[in-house]
Amino acid sequence: EPEVTQTPSHQVTQMGQEVILRCVPISNHLYFYWYRQILGQKVEFLVSFYNNEISEKSEIFDDQFSVERPDGSNFTLKIRSTKLEDSAMYFCASSGAGWGYTFGSGTRLTVV
Amino acid sequence: QQQVKQSPQSLIVQKGGISIINCAYENTAFDYFPWYQQFPGKGPALLIAIRPDVSEKKEGRFTISFNKSAKQFSLHIMDSQPGDSATYFCAASMGGSQGNLIFGKGTKLSVKP
Numbered sequence: 001e002p003e004v005t006q007t008p009s010h011q012v013t014q015m016g017q018e019v020i021l022r023c024v025p026i027s028n029h030l031y032f033y034w035y036r037q038i039l040g041q042k043v044e045f046l047v048s049f050y051n052n053e054i055s056e057k058s059e060i061f062d063d064q065f066s067v068e069r070p071d072g073s074n075f076t077l078k079i080r081s082t083k084l085e086d087s088a089m090y091f092c093a094s095s096g097a098g099w100g101y102t103f104g105s106g107t108r109l110t111v112v
Numbered sequence: 113q114q115q116v117k118q119s120p121q122s123l124i125v126q127k128g129g130i131s132i133i134n135c136a137y138e139n140t141a142f143d144y145f146p147w148y149q150q151f152p153g154k155g156p157a158l159l160i161a162i163r164p165d166v167s168e169k170k171e172g173r174f175t176i177s178f179n180k181s182a183k184q185f186s187l188h189i190m191d192s193q194p195g196d197s198a199t200y201f202c203a204a205s206m207g208g209s210q211g212n213l214i215f216g217k218g219t220k221l222s223v224k225p
Contacts (some may be wrong), residue, residue: 004155031210043148043156043201056212091155095156100146100209103155 002026006092011108013082016034021077021107023092031077031095034067035103036060036088043091044061082111113140116204120215125223131189133219135138135202137181142204145212147176147187150199159200160187161209192223 005024013019027034034046047057049065054067066078075094079086087099089108117136125131135145148156162169162176162185169176175188176182189196199218205211 033212035213042217043203043215045214048210048212050210058212093155095210097210100144100158100161100214103148103157104153105153112147 001021002102004092004094004102006090006104006107008107009105010108010110012112015084015111016081019079019082019109021079021090021092021109023075023077023104024073025075025092025094026096026102027073029094029096029102031055032067032069033093033095033101034077035091035093036104038088038089046077046090079109082109084111114214116202116214118202118219120219121217122220123222125192125221127192127194127223127225129192129223131192131196131221131223132186133200133202133221134184134186135204135216136182136184136189137204138206139206140183141206142214144205144208145176145178145206146203146209146213147174147189148201148203148215150201156201189221192221194223194225197221197223 007022015071032049037043047061048055064080089106091106093103146161147159150156160171160174173190178185201218202216203213
């Protein structure tokens, strides 16, 4: 069964550092997303991406965040200057026409 | 109005029993209602989804009941098994199966042998 692959599985970074979270969506999917889940809380939408541009973003997705699809397979989330409150599980997802999302297993980001 | 309210927060069911998780919403523009199952350390996995023109959808042991007038929907897990022990999230979207999802807070289900 096709999977969404995320790397790394766990990243520890110092406050103020830049991090890039990487995702390989399912190959024939056209819609890509990032969500995050703070420990023990609900999953929250960050951003959706379609046709090489952001289609929607939440209030959480401020100027510190950016997304990019640098080639035909990867989809990245960059946090420019991490804060303690950015510590969370970050999930990438992709979707094809007519069916729902497939989520990756996530990257646990710990900001110290 | 963007919220999806989920209850209960946790649920303990005996093996073979029926697990019922409920969700309520306010925004009538929602047009897609999925349920996700999440095991520890994993991403949410789509279980079953329904659109508001249907009152019930069944897939195996999992059934969604949808009440449009009450703006409520629920997940029923028949013949619950210990392997069903996980956290379940309801969600809603205004953009169909590609729209951004508003998640409920989750229900931690434990099925006792």
